[in-house]
Amino acid sequence: MRKVYLDHNATTPTHPEVVKAMLPYYEEVFGNASSIHQFGQQARKAIDKAREKVADFIGAKPEEIVFTSGGTEADNFAIKGVAYANEKKGNHIITSSIEHHAVLNPCKYLEKQGFQVTYIPVDRYGLFNPDEVKKAVTKETILITIMHANNEVGTIEPIAEIGKIVKEKGICLHTDAVQTVEKIPVNVDKLNVDLLSLSGHKIYGPKGIGALYIRKGTRIQPLIQGGHHEKNRRAGTENVPAIVGLGKAIEIAKETMEGESIRLTNLRNKLCSGIGEKIDHVHLNGHPGKRLPNTLNMSFEFIEGESIILSLDMKGIAVSSGSACTSGSLEPSHVLKAMGVDPAIAQGSIRFSLGKDNTEEDINYVLEVLPEIIARLRAMSPLYRK
Amino acid sequence: MQYSEKVMEHFLNPRNVGEIENPDGIGHVGNPVCGDILELYIKVKDNIIIDAKFKTFGCGAAIATSSMVTELVKGKGIEEALKISNKAVAEALGGLPPIKMHCSVLAEDALKSAIDDYLKKQGKNR
Numbered sequence: 001m002r003k004v005y006l007d008h009n010a011t012t013p014t015h016p017e018v019v020k021a022m023l024p025y026y027e028e029v030f031g032n033a034s035s036i037h038q039f040g041q042q043a044r045k046a047i048d049k050a051r052e053k054v055a056d057f058i059g060a061k062p063e064e065i066v067f068t069s070g071g072t073e074a075d076n077f078a079i080k081g082v083a084y085a086n087e088k089k090g091n092h093i094i095t096s097s098i099e100h101h102a103v104l105n106p107c108k109y110l111e112k113q114g115f116q117v118t119y120i121p122v123d124r125y126g127l128f129n130p131d132e133v134k135k136a137v138t139k140e141t142i143l144i145t146i147m148h149a150n151n152e153v154g155t156i157e158p159i160a161e162i163g164k165i166v167k168e169k170g171i172c173l174h175t176d177a178v179q180t181v182e183k184i185p186v187n188v189d190k191l192n193v194d195l196l197s198l199s200g201h202k203i204y205g206p207k208g209i210g211a212l213y214i215r216k217g218t219r220i221q222p223l224i225q226g227g228h229h230e231k232n233r234r235a236g237t238e239n240v241p242a243i244v245g246l247g248k249a250i251e252i253a254k255e256t257m258e259g260e261s262i263r264l265t266n267l268r269n270k271l272c273s274g275i276g277e278k279i280d281h282v283h284l285n286g287h288p289g290k291r292l293p294n295t296l297n298m299s300f301e302f303i304e305g306e307s308i309i310l311s312l313d314m315k316g317i318a319v320s321s322g323s324a325c326t327s328g329s330l331e332p333s334h335v336l337k338a339m340g341v342d343p344a345i346a347q348g349s350i351r352f353s354l355g356k357d358n359t360e361e362d363i364n365y366v367l368e369v370l371p372e373i374i375a376r377l378r379a380m381s382p383l384y385r386k
Numbered sequence: 387m388q389y390s391e392k393v394m395e396h397f398l399n400p401r402n403v404g405e406i407e408n409p410d411g412i413g414h415v416g417n418p419v420c421g422d423i424l425e426l427y428i429k430v431k432d433n434i435i436i437d438a439k440f441k442t443f444g445c446g447a448a449i450a451t452s453s454m455v456t457e458l459v460k461g462k463g464i465e466e467a468l469k470i471s472n473k474a475v476a477e478a479l480g481g482l483p484p485i486k487m488h489c490s491v492l493a494e495d496a497l498k499s500a501i502d503d504y505l506k507k508q509g510k511n512r
């Protein structure tokens with residue numbers, strides 16, 4: 001059976017070149033980068049090189065990059081680190097209502113610790129309005145954290161515009177760029193951000209590695225204490241193979257991003273229009289234009305997402321859903337909810353997120369099997385009346 | 387989702403999908419947890435449920451439990467049918483993941499509501 005993986009916003013396959021680059025750092029160059037002997041120094045060199053690549057890709061300086069265990073740790077570090085380091089200045093944080101849980105939950109945690117959090121709403125396309133952020137700013141505001149693009153619907157947010165607003169006020173701006181790095185250009189100066197999170201496994205790198213960009217001069221407290229690693233900002237012996245892998249993944253992204261973004265946009269649009277032609281009662285979730293090239297989120301009315309996922313899985317196709325039934329908490333997607341999507345329609349939402357190995361044949365195959373699946377499930381639905 | 391083979395089998399080939407024309411009882415319940423809906427139709431003759439059909443808007447477990455409950459109930463007397471619990475439905479499917487147990491409650495509730503509807507039409511009460 002054909003296997004079609006369309007869940008790249010969840011995770012990506014590790015690029016073979018990345019695996020190849022990582023391998024020597026397990027058996028041959030295994031040194032602890034803190035050691036002064038040559039074993040250690042070789043590892044140190046590898047880390048430095050990877051750091052340069054990551055920094056270069058986002059327009060930062062190498063010393064502004066701190067490696068973490070992933071996007072979630074980078075988000076936690078940015079939010080709690082800035083909040084605690086600036087506690088004396090103020091206790092107000094601004095975020096959006098469609099953040100990833102790696103941002104929302106640290107914010108909720110800080111709320112319990114006495115911080116105030118404002119959740120900026122979004123419109124029906126998932127876009128926030130920079131004016132709303134401006135209005136929400138108080139004398140107490142110390143941090144604004146808003147994602148660069150949303151993982152579920154792909155909407156790309158106007159981060160650069162808030163940067164301008166907060167610059168004069170000395171408020172820290174953090175963005176979770178886990179979904180944008182490798183897909184669209186990301187530049188810390190153009191975005192006007194002070195902190196930016198990225199992750200390895202979303203960009204064909206290994207799992208368990210990510211990075212936080214911290215603009216020079218940003219007041220932040222470390223999350224993990226221990227040795228003097230990462231200039232005292234993140235303790236723990238460096239995960240050298242994963243860091244090397246992240247560097248390699250970034251290096252590849254630099255070469256391929258432009259072409260891939262066009263190719264994936266075309267494939268995705270083909271999928272979107274094909275679905276529209278073959279299936280009725282479908283809705284696009286997310287912004288029609290300001291959207292990640294690889295992401296397509298659609299709702300199929302009258303049916304529920306998990307049953308669509310299971311049916312597609314039986315055909316070798318992997319997707320995800322914002323349905324309550326598929327979430328561990330049995331809550332519908334907070335993103336679709338914030339966008340004002342009717343809960344019944346959110347139940348039938350499916351996210352297709354494309355990636356480097358997807359071909360036109362893959363899309364044709366999905367378009368071949370999907371209509372039958374939708375029809376079969378609709379025939380079972382009490383909401384569907386022909 | 388870790389579904390048993392039996393769940394997947396019933397999900398992919400659900401028994402008794404559809405509506406019954408002129409049913410003797412209809413159960414219509416919504417799942418308060420995730421918002422899904424189950425409709426269950428029964429045909430009763432001489433106090434025996436001779437046919438049952440369903441329509442479900444819900445997850446794989448909801449569809450599989452709907453299918454299983456209609457199977458279990460066919461041929462049973464009203465009294466006996468009322469004793470079918472959500473656990474029995476889940477067990478008949480080889481178990482459900484803990485987070486999906488509430489979907490079997492939906493099946494039990496739909497059955498009870500269909501029987502109640504039948505009894506009401508008969509001028510009786512449970």
Ligand code: FES
Pocket residue numbers: 324325326330417420421422443444445446447448486488489
């Ligand atoms: S019906 Fe929603 S989780 Fe089963």
